[in-house]
Amino acid sequence: MASIKDVAAEAGVSVATVSRVLNDHPSVSADARTRVLAAVEALGYRPNAVARSLRTDQTRTLGLVISDVLNPYFTELARSVEEEARALGYSVIIGNADERPDLQDHHVRTLLDRRIDGLLVSPTDGGSPLMLDAARAGTPMVFVDRWIPGVDVPVVRADGRAAVRDLVAHLHALGHRRLAIIAGPAATTTGSERVEAFREALAEYGIPLPEAYIGQGDFQAESGRRVTEGFLDLPEPPEVVFAADNLMALGALDAVRARGLRVPEDLALAAFDDIRWFVHTDPPITAIAQPTGELGRAAVRALVDRIEGREPRSVTLPARLVVRRSCGEQPASPEPDPVQNRSTS
Amino acid sequence: MASIKDVAAEAGVSVATVSRVLNDHPSVSADARTRVLAAVEALGYRPNAVARSLRTDQTRTLGLVISDVLNPYFTELARSVEEEARALGYSVIIGNADERPDLQDHHVRTLLDRRIDGLLVSPTDGGSPLMLDAARAGTPMVFVDRWIPGVDVPVVRADGRAAVRDLVAHLHALGHRRLAIIAGPAATTTGSERVEAFREALAEYGIPLPEAYIGQGDFQAESGRRVTEGFLDLPEPPEVVFAADNLMALGALDAVRARGLRVPEDLALAAFDDIRWFVHTDPPITAIAQPTGELGRAAVRALVDRIEGREPRSVTLPARLVVRRSCGEQPASPEPDPVQNRSTS
DNA sequence: CCGGTTCATGGAATCGATTACATCGGCGTG
DNA sequence: CACGCCGATGTAATCGATTCCATGAACCGG
Numbered sequence: 001m002a003s004i005k006d007v008a009a010e011a012g013v014s015v016a017t018v019s020r021v022l023n024d025h026p027s028v029s030a031d032a033r034t035r036v037l038a039a040v041e042a043l044g045y046r047p048n049a050v051a052r053s054l055r056t057d058q059t060r061t062l063g064l065v066i067s068d069v070l071n072p073y074f075t076e077l078a079r080s081v082e083e084e085a086r087a088l089g090y091s092v093i094i095g096n097a098d099e100r101p102d103l104q105d106h107h108v109r110t111l112l113d114r115r116i117d118g119l120l121v122s123p124t125d126g127g128s129p130l131m132l133d134a135a136r137a138g139t140p141m142v143f144v145d146r147w148i149p150g151v152d153v154p155v156v157r158a159d160g161r162a163a164v165r166d167l168v169a170h171l172h173a174l175g176h177r178r179l180a181i182i183a184g185p186a187a188t189t190t191g192s193e194r195v196e197a198f199r200e201a202l203a204e205y206g207i208p209l210p211e212a213y214i215g216q217g218d219f220q221a222e223s224g225r226r227v228t229e230g231f232l233d234l235p236e237p238p239e240v241v242f243a244a245d246n247l248m249a250l251g252a253l254d255a256v257r258a259r260g261l262r263v264p265e266d267l268a269l270a271a272f273d274d275i276r277w278f279v280h281t282d283p284p285i286t287a288i289a290q291p292t293g294e295l296g297r298a299a300v301r302a303l304v305d306r307i308e309g310r311e312p313r314s315v316t317l318p319a320r321l322v323v324r325r326s327c328g329e330q331p332a333s334p335e336p337d338p339v340q341n342r343s344t345s
Numbered sequence: 346m347a348s349i350k351d352v353a354a355e356a357g358v359s360v361a362t363v364s365r366v367l368n369d370h371p372s373v374s375a376d377a378r379t380r381v382l383a384a385v386e387a388l389g390y391r392p393n394a395v396a397r398s399l400r401t402d403q404t405r406t407l408g409l410v411i412s413d414v415l416n417p418y419f420t421e422l423a424r425s426v427e428e429e430a431r432a433l434g435y436s437v438i439i440g441n442a443d444e445r446p447d448l449q450d451h452h453v454r455t456l457l458d459r460r461i462d463g464l465l466v467s468p469t470d471g472g473s474p475l476m477l478d479a480a481r482a483g484t485p486m487v488f489v490d491r492w493i494p495g496v497d498v499p500v501v502r503a504d505g506r507a508a509v510r511d512l513v514a515h516l517h518a519l520g521h522r523r524l525a526i527i528a529g530p531a532a533t534t535t536g537s538e539r540v541e542a543f544r545e546a547l548a549e550y551g552i553p554l555p556e557a558y559i560g561q562g563d564f565q566a567e568s569g570r571r572v573t574e575g576f577l578d579l580p581e582p583p584e585v586v587f588a589a590d591n592l593m594a595l596g597a598l599d600a601v602r603a604r605g606l607r608v609p610e611d612l613a614l615a616a617f618d619d620i621r622w623f624v625h626t627d628p629p630i631t632a633i634a635q636p637t638g639e640l641g642r643a644a645v646r647a648l649v650d651r652i653e654g655r656e657p658r659s660v661t662l663p664a665r666l667v668v669r670r671s672c673g674e675q676p677a678s679p680e681p682d683p684v685q686n687r688s689t690s
Numbered sequence: 691c692c693g694g695t696t697c698a699t700g701g702a703a704t705c706g707a708t709t710a711c712a713t714c715g716g717c718g719t720g
Numbered sequence: 721c722a723c724g725c726c727g728a729t730g731t732a733a734t735c736g737a738t739t740c741c742a743t744g745a746a747c748c749g750g
Contacts, residue, residue: 046454046457048399048458048460049458049460050395050398050404050460053395054395054396054399069423070421070424072417075415091455093438094439112391113391113392113393114394115395257625276595277595277622279599279602280598280599280622280626282627282628282629
């Protein structure tokens with residue numbers, strides 16, 4: 001592969017001049033510029049990003065560590081992150097933690113070794129020493145969706161409290177009184193927060209949330225299925241199950257189906273995180289929708305602010321309830337247009 | 346951030362010795378080794394991958410350019426690719442082309458600039474000069490799922506011919522005679538191949554495939570919707586629509602629903618690419634399942650073979666038909682266990 | 691006891707860029 | 721006309737690793 005030296009030789013100038021042309025430094029003669037450009041063209045030269053990064057100590061790359069690529073929520077997040085980063089002149093390297101702290105650490109480590117300019121994380125757990133050290137050592141970092149308490153890192157997330165309240169109101173209006181939740185891992189903020197929001201909303205209606213109605217999941221489908229089966233085996237099974245993410249809702253659906261039961265007649269179902277398929281499931285699933293794209297973009301902006309020396313800000317956006325039929329009632333009007341628009345920056 | 350020099354100073358040895366310890370070169374005294382390791386520990390030193398790559402001319406990184414991250418098929422592919430690569434000691438950088446040739450080029454270019462060791466591509470189009478040049482210039486490269494004819498690059502893909510034949514047999518047995526297809530872009534192999542396989546299978550039953558029954562999609566949901574509406578507006582609409590990927594099937598579902606029609610009574614539906622949600626849609630969707638994980642792993646192995654100087658081989662794996670209810674018949678026995686196992690290497 | 695291995699180690703070149711500093715010619719101004 | 725400044729260019733240092741080569745010590749066998 002041709003290097004800057006080859007270009008310099010071909011153009012009959014020094015490497016310094018070539019570099020100046022490439023980084024359009026002002027003092028280069030028009031003549032030199034044309035010759036260099038011609039040589040670049042002739043040799044098909046492309047600057048070596050590795051060498052450049054070593055010298056300039058910046059990679060113009062952001063690392064994104066997400067909890068699970070198979071979860072459509074994170075996939076959409078990743079897409080918007082990459083889009084905004086690209087607009088700002090950065091690349092993104094994605095690491096998939098698969099909800100496993102050890103894998104998360106693996107990716108954080110390799111990303112750090114590559115000297116990425118900043119890190120976007122949706123932590124799988126309470127925070128490994130590695131990540132904490134990196135944050136303390138001053139690696140530009142922003143948490144998105146989930147975060148780790150007690151660390152001085154900006155957080156970009158959605159607040160589901162109001163939407164959960166709306167959901168509980170909806171369920172209560174439908175006559176449901178025995179409400180259960182499939183929680184995420186307690187080590188994640190979204191794991192515990194959603195349970196808390198649910199409990200508080202129930203309290204407003206004087207409805208208790210017994211231990212037996214709090215199932216411990218891990219944000220993966222299989223756990224949703226297992227927990228739901230446990231619920232169904234209870235002497236007094238719940239009337240409604242609220243899954244803390246869409247994958248566990250899928251697992252719940254699997255469990256219900258395996259028993260030959262029906263949603264919502266035998267068990268109502270709602271989920272945190274809305275995805276397109278929820279419109280077409282049997283029945284369509286009531287869900288709490290996050291402004292995912294906005295979150296991704298805001299997170300990138302915050303991180304780039306931090307990297308480029310500006311003051312980054314935490315951002316909290318509201319989530320909203322999308323009522324469908326999985327809890328028992330036909331919504332008043334059909335959804336306007338189920339095909340979401342995809343921006344194509 | 347501490348560099349190898351700092352470690353050398355701390356340990357009272359030269360950088361050469363530090364490097365030897367780190368790459369466990371045989372001739373280092375036990376004493377020097379302990380002192381270096383202690384210094385590494387004390388300083389929290391991590392080798393700079395950028396510098397190492399510059400010197401060794403290898404990044405131990407693979408590039409993966411996929412057509413669309415929002416498509417669960419590619420997401421699963423990406424996951425298995427990363428998994429296998431990690432097992433072989435490589436990292437993966439994913440580029441999402443969003444089915445846009447310009448974006449695909451953008452990612453290929455940045456990956457090449459980063460001097461990745463090899464490239465895995467599922468081309469969005471017939472092949473840009475950039476990609477063709479890279480292949481000719483000797484960049485280790487493997488096509489996965491889709492490929493570009495006439496280029497000497499190994500291909501790892503699934504052959505859907507037999508499964509499409511099974512599908513047509515199934516549809517024919519159900520009495521359907523007017524069969525339409527929503528094709529992918531003709532520039533992609535999967536776009537044209539699936540139509541060809543469908544046409545050939547139909548021919549075996551003496552069923553024609555009129556132009557009007559070939560809708561031109563682009564593998565995105567919106568196109569599936571548009572094409573399906575066109576089909577429904579035909580004087581003689583088809584009885585079955587076969588979508589060449591899962592996203593266009595989603596769009597088709599949207600279109601059917603918007604008209605207040607029902608699947609399969611008013612229009613039967615089948616899709617290429619099976620996804621977990623198809624079990625729970627209304628109705629469950631008949632689909633052709635690819636061995637996605639196996640494809641990803643085989644692709645990585647082929648690419649790494651090429652990188653490490655061994656002879657890479659093209660691989661073709663069979664796809665299989667999964668019958669559900671969307672074409673009209675209740676399958677004989679329910680699916681055994683809808684929760685797929687996820688390997689957790 | 692001596693010549694030749696072998697082993698441990700350090701010095702320095704190198705990868706491909708960027709950039710500080712030096713140099714040189716030309717031009718404007720007093 | 722001379723001085724100083726500015727614009728264009730080149731030389732060389734530098735980033736953080738790896739690795740070739742030289743050096744010196746220790747050790748072995750004859």
